[in-house]
Amino acid sequence: MATKPxxxxxxxxxxxxxxxxxxxAGLPAVAHSLRIAQQQMGVRRTARTLLKVNQKDGFDCPGxxxxxxxxxxxxxxxxxxxxxxxxxxxxxxxxxxxxxxHPVADLATRSGYWLGQQGRITQPVYLPEGADxxxxxxxxxxxxxxxxxxxxxxxxxxxxxxxxxxxxxEAAFLLQLFAREFGTNNLPDCSNMCHESSGSALTxxxxxxxxxxxxxxxxxxxxxxxxxxxxxxxxxxxxxxxEQAKAAGAKIISVNxxxxxxxxxFKNPQTARGMVRxxxxxxxxxxxxxxxDQALFRLLNKMILETExxxxxxxxxxxxxxxxxxxxxxxAADWARTLTATGLEREDIEQALAMVLASKRTIVCWAMGLTxxxxxxxxxxxxxxxxxxxxNIGRPGAGVCPVRGHSNVQGDRTxxxxxxxxTAFLDALDKEFGITSxxxxxxxxxxxxxxxxxxxxxxxFAMGGNFVAATPDTAVTEAAMRRARLTVHVSTKLxxxxxxxxxxxxxxxxxxxxxxxxxxxxxxxVTVEDSMGLVHSSRGNLAPAxxxxxSEPAIVARLARAVLGPRSTTPWEEFEKDYGTIRDRVSxxxxxxxxxxxxxxxxxxxSLPHAPRDERRFPTAxxxxxFTAAPVEYPELPAGRLLLQTLRSHDQYNxxxxxxxxxxxxxxxxxxxxxxxxxxxxxLGLPDGSYTDLVGEWKDGVERRxxxxxxxxxxxxxxxxxxxxxxxxxxVPLDSTADTSNTPASKSVVVRFEKARNDGRDTGH
Ligand code: SF4
Numbered sequence: 001m002a003t004k005p006x007x008x009x010x011x012x013x014x015x016x017x018x019x020x021x022x023x024x025a026g027l028p029a030v031a032h033s034l035r036i037a038q039q040q041m042g043v044r045r046t047a048r049t050l051l052k053v054n055q056k057d058g059f060d061c062p063g064x065x066x067x068x069x070x071x072x073x074x075x076x077x078x079x080x081x082x083x084x085x086x087x088x089x090x091x092x093x094x095x096x097x098x099x100x101x102h103p104v105a106d107l108a109t110r111s112g113y114w115l116g117q118q119g120r121i122t123q124p125v126y127l128p129e130g131a132d133x134x135x136x137x138x139x140x141x142x143x144x145x146x147x148x149x150x151x152x153x154x155x156x157x158x159x160x161x162x163x164x165x166x167x168x169x170e171a172a173f174l175l176q177l178f179a180r181e182f183g184t185n186n187l188p189d190c191s192n193m194c195h196e197s198s199g200s201a202l203t204x205x206x207x208x209x210x211x212x213x214x215x216x217x218x219x220x221x222x223x224x225x226x227x228x229x230x231x232x233x234x235x236x237x238x239x240x241x242x243e244q245a246k247a248a249g250a251k252i253i254s255v256n257x258x259x260x261x262x263x264x265x266f267k268n269p270q271t272a273r274g275m276v277r278x279x280x281x282x283x284x285x286x287x288x289x290x291x292x293d294q295a296l297f298r299l300l301n302k303m304i305l306e307t308e309x310x311x312x313x314x315x316x317x318x319x320x321x322x323x324x325x326x327x328x329x330x331x332a333a334d335w336a337r338t339l340t341a342t343g344l345e346r347e348d349i350e351q352a353l354a355m356v357l358a359s360k361r362t363i364v365c366w367a368m369g370l371t372x373x374x375x376x377x378x379x380x381x382x383x384x385x386x387x388x389x390x391x392n393i394g395r396p397g398a399g400v401c402p403v404r405g406h407s408n409v410q411g412d413r414t415x416x417x418x419x420x421x422x423t424a425f426l427d428a429l430d431k432e433f434g435i436t437s438x439x440x441x442x443x444x445x446x447x448x449x450x451x452x453x454x455x456x457x458x459x460x461f462a463m464g465g466n467f468v469a470a471t472p473d474t475a476v477t478e479a480a481m482r483r484a485r486l487t488v489h490v491s492t493k494l495x496x497x498x499x500x501x502x503x504x505x506x507x508x509x510x511x512x513x514x515x516x517x518x519x520x521x522x523x524x525x526v527t528v529e530d531s532m533g534l535v536h537s538s539r540g541n542l543a544p545a546x547x548x549x550x551s552e553p554a555i556v557a558r559l560a561r562a563v564l565g566p567r568s569t570t571p572w573e574e575f576e577k578d579y580g581t582i583r584d585r586v587s588x589x590x591x592x593x594x595x596x597x598x599x600x601x602x603x604x605x606x607s608l609p610h611a612p613r614d615e616r617r618f619p620t621a622x623x624x625x626x627f628t629a630a631p632v633e634y635p636e637l638p639a640g641r642l643l644l645q646t647l648r649s650h651d652q653y654n655x656x657x658x659x660x661x662x663x664x665x666x667x668x669x670x671x672x673x674x675x676x677x678x679x680x681x682x683x684l685g686l687p688d689g690s691y692t693d694l695v696g697e698w699k700d701g702v703e704r705r706x707x708x709x710x711x712x713x714x715x716x717x718x719x720x721x722x723x724x725x726x727x728x729x730x731x732v733p734l735d736s737t738a739d740t741s742n743t744p745a746s747k748s749v750v751v752r753f754e755k756a757r758n759d760g761r762d763t764g765h
Contacts, residue, residue, distance in 0.1 A: 059541070156184040303353045492510060
């Protein structure tokens with residue numbers, strides 16, 4: 001029966017390797033989406049659900065944060081969106097009987113894939129101190145347990161309130177309000193692990209930590225540079241936007257250590273021509289060394305400065321600050337040394353320069369390939385330098401485009417989920433609610449793990465996500481989590497984090513995006529913000545997976561009432577009954593959300609203001625867009641080692657594993673693979689198909705080992721290797737992070753290869 005989960009643990013992890021593909025999407029993607037959707041939901045529910053994804057009266061895709069255009073197709077989703085929806089709208093259920101049959105120790109041996117395949121959690125469950133398995137608990141008792149632990153803390157700063165990027169604006173606003181009324185800014189979120197480097201660099205240089213382009217800008221661009229990003233798997237509908245831009249005459253340069261099928265050719269399933277032939281997207285592929293992007297943009301900037309008439313002197317003179325210092329550093333860049341960092345030839349960069357100089361409207365898009373290195377913040381600042389030189393910010397068809405990975409990760413930050421909130425935000429919050437928010441900064445993700453490890457944090461509460469699988473240094477993180485007095489997860493489905501518990505643990509099951517949300521007899525909706533600052537509603541249309549679920553806003557409201565009691569004058573009950581009352585408060589606290597309820601009621605929602613884009617106004621410390629002049633950095637690689645980047649497979653969304661294939665890269669039936677350039681593999685004595693252990697090298701001398709990976713000879717850049725996370729998170733040291741942003745440096749891990757102690761098939765997860 002299609003909707004039954006697999007019995008036993010299906011992870012054999014015996015990867016098979018086929019030919020790498022050179023085109024993405026098309027008929028195989030449609031077939032794959034429908035097969036997975038029908039396995040999880042059955043035929044009728046599949047049709048009913050998928051036709052509402054990303055529609056103006058439907059629900060927001062729980063996958064990535066790519067925006068929808070004004071005109072929607074009947075099928076407004078990609079293969080990975082369909083998989084994300086199927087996972088959530090599945091008919092499979094995890095009941096109390098399941099927990100009775102599976103002790104926590106058993107869950108800890110299961111793969112993430114197996115856990116996710118069991119289905120939706122139907123009731124709150126509790127792991128008492130000393131017990132070996134979760135047992136059913138009432139919601140009342142669950143909140144009492146939370147209140148017991150939180151009120152017993154020596155300081156509110158011993159509590160951590162984590163948010164994943166699925167959380168709606170309404171739930172996020174309530175969670176940060178509760179945390180601050182309780183007395184802490186410990187609001188780590190998944191942004192800390194992905195685009196924190198972008199936010200840090202953009203806030204300093206242009207005054208707004210978000211992207212400055214719309215879909216319309218992409219369609220109007222002359223040149224789009226896609227750096228450190230694999231849209232074919234991670235933001236698949238971005239390929240349609242690139243296709244449209246190309247049809248209007250844009251050129252595309254992709255910059256990546258691995259060639260990716262989606263950037264080579266996109267077979268748009270919405271058109272007959274697309275299904276058959278597809279469109280080539282790349283005009284130029286720069287196969288860069290991992291971590292060489294700052295060097296690349298520095299060389300482009302040097303050449304722009306040396307080309308007469310190439311700098312937009314009017315824009316630079318009127319709108320920028322720091323030009324002379326930057327120009328001096330860029331002109332002084334040493335060609336040979338800087339080129340070595342990129343792994344490219346000088347002709348490659350000259351070819352790119354010709355395309356840059358021919359463009360009047362240039363956009364740079366990027367993702368984790370730029371944000372997860374030690375020098376990520378200066379890298380993104382160098383991208384900004386590049387755009388400022390030719391006036392490519394605040395002009396149609398031009399700008400910065402950090403592409404966000406999870407559907408509301410940007411909105412959660414806008415709602416105040418941030419461990420370092422601005423004084424202006426806290427002042428507005430305090431005035432609206434008559435509270436006194438703490439002014440000292442809280443913990444981000446890495447500091448939260450350190451606080452748990454060191455006994456400085458004792459209660460961990462997660463609004464969604466899979467914290468221990470998403471975070472670095474798995475062994476350290478899991479040991480830290482086990483030191484907590486209470487771990488709490490608000491979840492729709494099982495994952496690894498439920499098996500790594502504190503002394504006591506709770507799982508609080510919640511509504512998903514696809515579920516109908518009725519409060520006090522009235523149907524509610526929530527809102528989200530996409531990667532381009534568009535805010536819109538999301539309305540589920542399915543009966544909830546169980547009558548025992550609470551929505552995320554309801555969970556926070558009841559938590560706040562249980563913990564704060566009568567000392568809080570915030571109308572938590574009213575917020576739970578009517579989410580419109582939450583939006584009324586947001587409209588008075590968060591700039592850009594004025595008249596929130598009325599504006600979000602419009603089909604398609606509304607766009608948030610962005611001063612650099614809208615007015616060429618730069619709210620920075622200098623009042624101008626800031627050029628910066630940092631020394632060029634790149635990862636050093638000792639002899640006999642490779643630089644490993646962790647990445648996703650195509651059957652994966654963040655830590656959710658939908659299947660064991662990575663179709664475009666030609667890998668099937670397993671995930672413990674390491675992709676190595678054939679020449680490097682030859683030099684290191686790593687035959688294709690052999691098994692190896694990956695051993696991380698870091699200055700602390702601690703051995704971090706990921707055992708049993710099958711070597712795959714793959715056309716990645718020389719000196720570089722790639723393998724999937726979360727399996728390789730164990731290799732990322734907790735204190736190997738980006739300067740300024742503290743984002744884990746998961747894209748530049750020095751590894752050596754040692755003879756495999758086993759072939760990886762008994763590793764479980
Ligand atoms: S591109 Fe992203 S938001 Fe759109 S359907 Fe695919 S996964 Fe969902």
